[in-house]
Amino acid sequence: MSQTDTLIAIEKAEVGYREGFSNGHYNNHQKFSPAVPGLEWSQNQAWCQTFQSWAFQQAGVKILAPVTASCSTAVNWYKSRGRFSYYPAIGAMVFFGHSGGQHVGLVHKYDADYAYTIEGNTNANGSSEGNGVYLKKRARRDSYLYGYGLPKFTEGIVTADPGLKNKPGYTYMAVASSFESDALRVAEVEEALPWVSAIQLTWAAAHPTAEEQAAGNGAGTTADDVALLQDALEKVMGVAPGDPHSVFEVETQELFERFRTEKLGRSEVDGHEVPGVQELVELGRRSELFNVRAGSSPAAEQPWVSLNQVVWASTHSAREEQAQPGGDAGPKADVALVQDGLKRVMRTDVADERGIFETATQDLYDEFRRTMLHFSGSDAVGTPGTQSLTELGQRTGLFRVRTGFPVGGTTDGTDIDATGQIDPKQVTFHRYTPEGTLEDWIAQASTAAGVQASSHWVKGFKTAVVRESSGNPNACNLWDSNAKTPPGFSKVKDFGDGHLGDGRIVRLNGSLTHFQCSRGIVQCIPQTFAQRHAPGTSVNIYDPVACIAAAMRYVRSRYGVAIDGSDLARKVQQFDPNRPPRGY
Incomplete structure (x- = not known):
């Protein structure tokens, strides 16, 4: 993969990331500042440029952009090197506001009228309070758009600047994209979006505030899904529900009913009910803020996968796995479901024998954790864990996860329970x-x-x-x-x-x-x-x-x-x- 595509892929993988939320507001607390040596001080401040510095570092092209939290500094850095243009380019940093000092994004596609960008510290509704990483569509002739910094990629850079025709290191194209086909591009955008669970949203819509708040904000709760639903309603309907962020109550329900009647054309008679799967899919599509998990079908219809069976298989040889019985007594059926799930979400075949957890399955599982769940370091490698396996089952709708069923009579941690656990x-x-x-x-x-x-x-x-x-x-x-x-x-x-x-x-x-x-x-x-x-x-x-x-x-x-x-x-x-x- 080229330097350009690597950089864009890294940024797209962050689409859907949200900064911290406290006291009813987003707070600029995010993961990028601490991860960039020299920019640790920028935590809790505007972070659009810090996000770009982080991405260039992650892509291994740190020398192609300044390490800074300042958009103005970045503009001057590119100008001083003769690599600034008023025409878009693939992989170019695009600067906004007076002298380019107010905001920044990265271009992954452009046409005659628009630059399509990935931006940190922005939002879906255009207000000044940025809250996360989004895909945006920017009018090239908008006075707010100032210009573009052109990184010196090894493979050169594709640009719409006619003044750079026939110059070494530049390829002129009036319209360009970072991907080979529209189908692939659409797939990449879809996978970059966060996921919501229809089951979680249905539960939140049918339960009172006290029960929602008691569920907390951890993994497996409704808070993040409801927040995305509210953001999507605000973007599509042009008004925000008055309920607290992440709490599905009367005003969120009323705005969802307006979405049904005004945008989907449903009658008011059949509008007073919890969100349906297809309605959520349509809201996610129109807002471009989330995907809906296929696992939102009733959980009772899904088979169980044993975490301990999968862990055992991932730590034993193919010969030992093949010697285990089939069906519920052994790990093969569980591993086969995991492989089916990986194939579905990663859109690629698993090279290992079906039901046998070996190197190819492990590598694809690690890639799932890195690119889909944004795990890093030791969290993104090794045996499957409860959180990642549960998420794989929910995203695909293929299985539920439980502990138990030790393989071959071994003692593999199945007796480790919550006894002694503290807050x-x-x-x-x-x-x-x-x-x-x-x-x-x-x-x-x-x-x-x-x-x-x-x-x-x-x-x-x-x-x-x-x-x-x-x-x-x-x-x-x-x-x-x-x-x-x-x-x-x-x-x-x-x-x-x-x-x-x-x-x-x-x-x-x-x-x-x-x-x-x-x-x-x-x-x-x-x-x-x-x-x-x-x-x-x-x-x-x-x-x-x-x-x-x-x-x-x-x-x-x-x-x-x-x-x-x-x-x-x-x-x-x-x-x-x-x-x-x-x-x-």
């Missing part, structure tokens, strides 16, 4: 004064986590502890991609040792730090520590027994590690002294 906001960050040895902590953690004490656990955790924290129970990572405060959380007073990424360590002494920093002797984030918290252990993430016990329960649940840890090193590379470090 992430209950986690504390008090400094731990070391007592005992690492071996003592691992032994105590084994008892708390309900695993069989063994040399496998000791050897594995001794390896991981050195790699994760250098043996410091109070280690707090202040610099990697986890070091952020997600929506719904606040910064916390921390009393650990802050690692800055350049070898320096600072005593925090109660300083405010990002909630999600990796912490403790095996570097858990608070959300994982809370979810896998072992009953009877401390809620202090810096307590090494509590931290190790939570990590034990985590690797058993996520990777299917046996109760005696005998396969820990094989299944989780970070715990294997014979292989190089790799996050877990």
